[in-house]
Amino acid sequence: MLSLAGVNTHIGQYHILQGVDFEVPRGSLTMLLGRNGAGKTTCLRTIMGMWRASAGRVLCGASEIQDMKTPEIARLGIAYVPENMGIFAGLTVRENMLLAARGGAPDEKRLAWIFGLFPALEKFWQTAAGNLSGGQKQMLAIARAIVEPRKLLLVDEPTKGLAPAIIGNMIEAFRELKRTDTTILVVEQNFHFAQSLGDAVAVMDSGRIVHRGRMDALAADSALQAKLLGLSLEAHP
Amino acid sequence: MKRNGLPLALLAVLVLGALPLVASLPIWITLTVAGLAMGMMIFMMASGLTLVFGLMDVMNFAHGVFISVGAYAAASVLLALKGQAQAPGLAANLLAIGPAVLAAMALAAALGWFFERVIIRPVYGDHLRQILVTMGGLIVVEQLIIVIWGPDLIPLPRPAALTGSFIFGDAAIERYRVLAVAVGLALFGAMWLLLNRTRIGLLVRAGVENAEMVEALGYRIRRLFVGVFVAGSALAGLGGAMWAMYQESVNVQMGMQVLVMIFIVVIIGGLGSVSGCFVGALLVGLMANYTGFLAPKLALGSNILLMVLVLLWRPRGLYPVAK
Numbered sequence: 433m434l435s436l437a438g439v440n441t442h443i444g445q446y447h448i449l450q451g452v453d454f455e456v457p458r459g460s461l462t463m464l465l466g467r468n469g470a471g472k473t474t475c476l477r478t479i480m481g482m483w484r485a486s487a488g489r490v491l492c493g494a495s496e497i498q499d500m501k502t503p504e505i506a507r508l509g510i511a512y513v514p515e516n517m518g519i520f521a522g523l524t525v526r527e528n529m530l531l532a533a534r535g536g537a538p539d540e541k542r543l544a545w546i547f548g549l550f551p552a553l554e555k556f557w558q559t560a561a562g563n564l565s566g567g568q569k570q571m572l573a574i575a576r577a578i579v580e581p582r583k584l585l586l587v588d589e590p591t592k593g594l595a596p597a598i599i600g601n602m603i604e605a606f607r608e609l610k611r612t613d614t615t616i617l618v619v620e621q622n623f624h625f626a627q628s629l630g631d632a633v634a635v636m637d638s639g640r641i642v643h644r645g646r647m648d649a650l651a652a653d654s655a656l657q658a659k660l661l662g663l664s665l666e667a668h669p
Numbered sequence: 670m671k672r673n674g675l676p677l678a679l680l681a682v683l684v685l686g687a688l689p690l691v692a693s694l695p696i697w698i699t700l701t702v703a704g705l706a707m708g709m710m711i712f713m714m715a716s717g718l719t720l721v722f723g724l725m726d727v728m729n730f731a732h733g734v735f736i737s738v739g740a741y742a743a744a745s746v747l748l749a750l751k752g753q754a755q756a757p758g759l760a761a762n763l764l765a766i767g768p769a770v771l772a773a774m775a776l777a778a779a780l781g782w783f784f785e786r787v788i789i790r791p792v793y794g795d796h797l798r799q800i801l802v803t804m805g806g807l808i809v810v811e812q813l814i815i816v817i818w819g820p821d822l823i824p825l826p827r828p829a830a831l832t833g834s835f836i837f838g839d840a841a842i843e844r845y846r847v848l849a850v851a852v853g854l855a856l857f858g859a860m861w862l863l864l865n866r867t868r869i870g871l872l873v874r875a876g877v878e879n880a881e882m883v884e885a886l887g888y889r890i891r892r893l894f895v896g897v898f899v900a901g902s903a904l905a906g907l908g909g910a911m912w913a914m915y916q917e918s919v920n921v922q923m924g925m926q927v928l929v930m931i932f933i934v935v936i937i938g939g940l941g942s943v944s945g946c947f948v949g950a951l952l953v954g955l956m957a958n959y960t961g962f963l964a965p966k967l968a969l970g971s972n973i974l975l976m977v978l979v980l981l982w983r984p985r986g987l988y989p990v991a992k
Contacts, residue, residue, distance in 0.1 A: 480885060506887035518882035520875045521991035531871055534887050562991050576886075 433458040433615040434479070434584055439488035439498070441471075441478045448474045450639035451488065456584070456632070461606065461616040463626040463647055465661060466636035472619040473515055475636065476586050479617075480512045481505045492584060507534075509583035515592065515619075517573040521562030525553055525572055528561050532576040539580075546575045549605045567598035574605065584615045591622045603628050623661070627651040635660045676948045676987040683952060687959045695839035700958045706846035708954025709853020710915060714908030715931040715938075716860060716946050717901020723877035723941015723990055725894050727789055728799045731807040732905055732931065733924030738780055738810065739773035739906025740913035740923055741818050744825045746772045747914075754828045762828040773910035774903040780810070781902020785895055807925075814921050822920040825913055849911060856904070857947050864943060873897060877941040877990050930957070933972050937979045939986025948987055952979075 434456040441449035448471050456462045466472050477483045479490055481502040490498040497505050506512070511532075520528055529538055547554040550571040556564060561572055570590055577585055590606075591599045599622065606629050609616065620626045626633070630647030643650070643660050650656060684701060691697040718732045746769035747754050754765035788806045792798040831848060834841040864870035872893055876883045880890050912927065913919045934953050938945025953972050960971035979987060 482881065482885070501889075502881075502884040503887050503889045506885055512885045514882070514885075518879060518885065520878045520882070522878055523871070523875060527871055527875075530868075531875055531883075532886050 433460075433493060434617065435489075435491040436475075436479070437489045437491075439475075439478060439490060440486045441474055441483050442486045443474070443483060448483075448639050449478060449485075452636070452639070452641055454634040454641045454644055456615060456617050458615050459613045460631040461610055461618065461629050462632040462634065463630035464617060464619045464634050464636065465621075465623075465626060467662065468621075470636040471639040472636055473588055474639075476512065476514075476588050476617070476619055479505075479586060480510065509581075511577035511582040511585050513573045513577050513585070513587040513590065515588040517569050519561045519564075519569050519572050519576070522560060524558050524560055525564070526557050528572055528576050529553075529579050532579045535580060542579065542581075546578065549608055550575050550601075567594050567601070570594060570598070570602070571605075574602075578609065578614070581612075582614060584617070585609070586617050588619045589621060590618065591620065591625050599625060623651075623657070673988070676945070679987075680948060680951055680955075683955055683959075687955075687963075690963055691959070695841075696962070698837070698840040699842060700962055701955065702842045702846050702850070704955035704958035705951060706843075706849035706853075706915075706954070707957060708951035709849050709856075710908055710911050711927065711930055711934055711954055712853050712947050712950035713856055713911060714905050714927060715934045715950055716856070716943055717897075717904040718931060719935045719938060719941055719943065719946045720873065720877070720897050721901050722935060724873060724880065724897050725789075725793070726796075727793070727898075728796055729784075729789065729803050730800055730928075731784060731788075731803040731810065732901075733926075733928035734807050734810040734814075735777040735781055735902045735905035735924070736909035736912065736927060737814060737919075737921060737924035739777040739909030740919045741814060741823075741909075742776040742906065743769040743773040743910030744823055744913055744919045745818075747825060747828070748823075755826065757829055759830040762830040766828055770907060770910050773906040775906075777906025777909065778899045778903035781899045781905075782895070784902070785898040789898075811921050811925075818919075820921065822918050824918050825916075827914050827917055831914065845915060849915065852911065856907075857943075860943050869893075869896075929969075930972060933976045937976055937986055939983075939989040941990040942986065942988040945986050945988030949979075 436452050436454055439449050439452040440447070452471070452475060464472050464475065474483060478485050481497070481500055485498045488498065489496060492508055492510060495508060497508065520531070523531070552568050553571060553575055556568065561569065564572060574587065574590065590602055594602065603625060606616070610629070618629070627647060633643070633645060633647045633650050634641050635643035687700070688697050691700060714736050718729065721727050721729055747765055750765035750768065753761050756762065784806060788802050789799065792802055827845060831845045834843050835847065864874055872883060872888060876890055876893055884890050909924065912923065916923070930953055934946055934949040937952065938949035952975060956971050956975050957968055961968040983989065
């Protein structure tokens with residue numbers, strides 16, 4: 433579904449991505465892990481065309497997208513949830529959703545399905561998004577990304593700053609999303625969340641992919657986790 | 670009281686607080702209507718600039734020449750159609766005022782399109798260069814105005830139906846000021862509906878908050894930028910035409926003369942906030958008229974003092990836009 437080959441990205445004088453290669457198989461949930469500053473967010477932003485790749489190829493299905501502008505990439509059916517959630521605080525929940533539904537008013541059935549995933553959004557439908565709690569904002573950010581069927585969903589640290597109970601809700605929501613066969617790439621720091629959901633995993637370090645494989649294999653290998661991520665599963669029950 | 674109601678309460682405090690100071694009800698009514706009319710005209714000129722600030726993060730110091738160009742275009746049409754403009758009867762006057770206003774908006778819009786495309790587009794994201802190139806553009810257009818219309822002030826008699834006053838008891842209210850209030854209210858209503866009831870308005874409001882995210886949702890924000898810049902320039906042209914008829918003359922510096930007040934309004938209101946711009950413009954218009962009567966030497970300084978006080982109270986303006 434998504435394939436990066438030799439992708440390099442420069443931001444000013446800094447060489448952030450230094451030849452990134454990995455693939456996200458169709459219908460899978462792939463976790464992109466790595467320490468702070470490894471280049472995970474830059475990787476997602478490069479896929480979305482927010483940073484321009486200075487070399488390499490990004491393929492989405494049959495389309496080569498590394499030279500496309502962000503709106504064109506989004507119109508291919510790629511949705512992006514940034515680390516800061518990117519919700520429009522001055523707009524209501526309804527208006528945020530309406531804006532994301534490019535085809536017009538959101539489909540009622542799909543909306544009902546989204547309300548099933550995130551009941552709080554129905555309750556606060558006419559509330560300014562800026563007045564929502566952190567967890568509700570994250571729910572809105574993800575709901576907005578899936579208000580229409582998407583080919584590929586890119587999500588940057590969906591659990592960042594969330595309470596454990598909300599993270600549990602998020603895990604359930606992503607499980608439901610996986611049942612729809614949506615292809616998903618998630619950047620994550622929370623290993624518990626990653627191992628609960630991930631089919632495949634790629635680990636980044638210093639702007640390169642240093643490990644690719646199955647998520648369950650990495651979850652079962654404490655030594656590899658410690659080597660790649662500097663953590664152990666025991667620390668994240 | 671809701672937080673959003675406080676700036677309106679401030680407006681009420683200013684209006685009611687001026688009454689005992691002025692100490693004469695007829696004069697207070699005249700000053701209040703004059704202040705509201707002035708505020709409405711400033712709103713017409715400032716509303717486009719606040720959206721340009723908020724949406725595009727562009728500091729356009731050339732906004733004043735859109736006002737001047739609008740004023741000159743309107744003056745040219747009104748002087749060319751002098752027969753209709755000075756004929757008794759509103760219908761005949763409208764045959765001159767309508768084309769004059771349309772010419773002002775069209776010429777200012779065309780100039781705005783040229784500015785966005787040629788002068789501002791290369792310096793998006795660079796405030797220092799924006800200030801330099803827009804100041805440069807301002808000087809060039811001012812000189813072009815002198816070449817085309819000459820350096821001297823051009824007297825512009827007000828259309829006949831807009832001269833004179835309505836008399837209520839001892840209070841005299843100029844007809845033109847009533848028209849300015851009506852046009853300003855209509856414009857604010859139209860902008861409110863556009864911004865809050867249409868998809869384009871939704872995009873503009875979202876773009877003011879986070880343009881990058883709007884692009885990530887699949888919208889081409891550049892087209893929106895151009896549309897807003899051109900519309901903002903057209904509104905400045907409309908404001909220029911109204912201001913010219915209010916002053917009954919046009920001169921090269923008129924845009925720059927009101928630009929200080931426009932910047933005060935945009936800052937007081939909150940960058941990118943049309944509602945804030947509206948309330949800010951009314952505050953500035955009223956303050957200028959009350960202090961112009963009570964302490965003429967403090968007229969301009971009073972608005973700067975108002976800005977300081979508002980920013981001490983709300984550092985991001987009366988109605989800050991979430992970013």
